[in-house]
Amino acid sequence: MEIELKFLIQPDLVNKFTAALSASHFKITNTHKKQLRNGYFDTANQALRDFDMGLRIRSSEFSDGQIEAEQTVKLAGQDIGGLHRRPEFNVDLPTPVSLMADLSLFDQKIWPIGFAVSDIQAELKLLFETDFERTTWLIEMPSGTVIECVLDQGVIKSGGHQTIISEIELEFVSGQEKDLFNLAQFVSSQVDVRLGFLSKAARGYQLLTGSSLKCTELNGIELKSNIEFEPALIQAASEALKFVQHNEQVFCSSMSPKALRKVIDGWSLIIHILKLFSVTLAQSQIDQFIESFETIRQQHKWVDGFYQLNQLVSRKSPYRKEIENSEHLPELMAQYQLPEHKLMKAVGFFSTNEYNRLILNFVQWLTQKQWRNALPLNELCTLKEPLTEFSNLWLESAWQNLQVALANYKNHTDKESLVALYWPLVESILTGITVGNLYGEQSQSMHNGQLDLLVGCEEFLLLTRLEKLIVRDTEACSESNDATAIIPESENADYLSWVKGKQQSLNTALSASIGSVSQIKPFW
Structure with a gap:
């Protein structure tokens, strides 16, 4: 061996x-x-x-x-x-x-x-x-x-x-x-x-x-229906780490903002998995890993704004053609392209002692099952219990939190309610990614519905980001006599009106999607 x-x-x-x-x-x-x-x-x-x-x-x-x-x-x-x-x-x-x-x-x-x-x-x-x-x-x-x-x-x-x-x-x-x-x-x-x-x-x-590595998507972890708690933790955390390292390799060879965003998604999945399993394995080492992954995730959140702008003009964006055909938006967005020096710094981060120490400690914790050292002898039997004894509770908790956020958005269809909905939705999706496959195909309907809703939420956030750029362009010109607005003052209101119109249409679609997700019957 x-x-x-x-x-x-x-x-x-x-x-x-x-x-x-x-x-x-x-x-x-x-x-x-x-x-x-x-x-x-x-x-x-x-x-x-x-x-x-x-x-x-x-x-x-x-x-x-x-x-x-x-x-x-x-x-x-x-x-x-x-x-x-x-x-x-x-x-x-x-x-x-x-x-x-x-x-x-x-x-x-x-x-x-x-x-x-x-x-x-x-x-x-x-x-x-x-x-x-x-x-x-x-x-x-x-x-x-x-x-x-x-x-x-x-x-x-x-x-x-x-x-x-x-x-x-x-x-x-x-x-x-x-x-x-x-x-x-x-x-x-x-x-x-x-x-x-x-x-x-x-x-x-x-x-x-002649192929090169491409970004991969977060797919459901293939846990067998009869898997026990401990091997499920190892498999779930290992697959999440594999997702991170694959997209890390893509990013380091291409400096693609999309790949870096996938790495951050992978860190979020690792954090979520550790939080789920820590309820049973409550100990300081898990808390330290959660804190460390949250720290590096926060350190790289700067990429979100730039990634959102890239998404607005990506091949799949429903707004790409209108933005490209507009007179001023391409020039406005060009001012906010991701700086190459920040990308280079991010590439270098993956070779730092700080990051390697975290990943090596995490791999050693997984491979040597170090959580056993912190468990009392009478609790070791928990590691052999069927995962479904825990996953039902995890799914129900995530579902109830999401239902509260969905109901709040129905009553207040504004940006604040949408932002408040985003993270409960993400956490419900991550819970499904972690344990949904325990339940076979019956989990797919809920997962697909939540993913569609997430896409709509992210589109709304993209439009909000563009709206802020248009407003900032106007404000910068007002605050400085030397500054020249990219969008003429006479046309600013038209651009904001275009964005708000898109937001209103999207809000209507989101309301319908939220209604559909709310009516899905739990499968656990």
């Missing part, structure tokens, strides 16, 4: 990392370098990929000229926040290395049900290659735990295209697994690095297809 953490490091920070490692108090028992060349194999329709497997042949050339070769297959495993656990099987090969992988060299008992070895073998072909230098340090921690630390620098190549490899891997060898996190915390404290969740193989498949 391979257990490892991976960091991405900028090439210009490699010397700083190696110097920090050399100056550390850890006992380094072995250091060496070698050149690794790897060929990755699969069928044309990526049958191995469908089983979440990776198959490679590796040739290792050491500094003394010695050459070794092996064939490796990695089977489907578990990934929580960048901590990878995967069954790995290796077979030594003679040199020179064969140009084709041979599945028959492995013990046939390792293959999962439905894996047609002979059929897949007949269709195997080389898809992509990696070529990199690996520097290895065998580190002995003060406790006696042994961890292999490697620095890989090179390229992934496929079809004339290539992308760089610059990453640090920490692989657990023996001893106490918690020391893997201790070493990771040390690395993060010495140099700016970012937790990596994509393997070299996964990146190779992307290069092969």
Whole structure:
């Protein structure tokens, strides 16, 4: 079983990392370098990929000229926040290395049900290659735990295209697994690095297809109907963290405001999950995680205003054409484009010690089930209770809070009531995302209805944002003799009237949507 953490490091920070490692108090028992060349194999329709497997042949050339070769297959495993656990099987090969992988060299008992070895073998072909230098340090921690630390620098190549490899891997060898996190915390404290969740193989498949990561949506967590409390917490929090890290990777490679907004949504889901489960696992550590995620969410709320403006002119916006065809709105909105320096600062945040410390602590808390340490012995049985014993109460509480907000909006259809409705609606949706799938398809009707209402609420907030910009344009001109309004004073009232007309139409649609949501029958 391979257990490892991976960091991405900028090439210009490699010397700083190696110097920090050399100056550390850890006992380094072995250091060496070698050149690794790897060929990755699969069928044309990526049958191995469908089983979440990776198959490679590796040739290792050491500094003394010695050459070794092996064939490796990695089977489907578990990934929580960048901590990878995967069954790995290796077979030594003679040199020179064969140009084709041979599945028959492995013990046939390792293959999962439905894996047609002979059929897949007949269709195997080389898809992509990696070529990199690996520097290895065998580190002995003060406790006696042994961890292999490697620095890989090179390229992934496929079809004339290539992308760089610059990453640090920490692989657990023996001893106490918690020391893997201790070493990771040390690395993060010495140099700016970012937790990596994509393997070299996964990146190779992307290069092969010419695809790039896209933003993902918050979908319902696939909890089985009979799942118990503790495994449900681990699965729900892990999937929320995976959502965060996926969209974090998209943002760091594209600086897309949409991707950053998705990251913030993911933090909100993590916070909500922790609040739900903390009712039973009330302890200071959960409260600390909630506070930390709330803090970083607040630190990045500045993106909301800019994101709202982008949404107004996005491809799916019902207002895009009218805004683009207006004489002055495009120029007005152009003044409020997201500053590149703020985006760059946000990219850098994901490599800070502050953020890495939070995520590493969270992953360690999940993987080592540290909440058990704070529970009295007579309460440990709670962890084995069916989740439905709790989820019914969670859904009912969220539903009742939403009903109050819906009733308030029916009586006062104004902006303040809409804002007051927004968060109870979000919390009800997040509760449904967390546990709705326990109840099968019957949860979908409520979820869809609430999502439609949320879209309407957010559209109203977008129009409110535009209204504020128009008013601000006029006020800025009034307050300064030197300022020139983008929208002429004679046309200002027309633009505000256009916005208010859209708001009134949307209010009518929202009222109908609220009526529909109010009448949905609870499914729990």
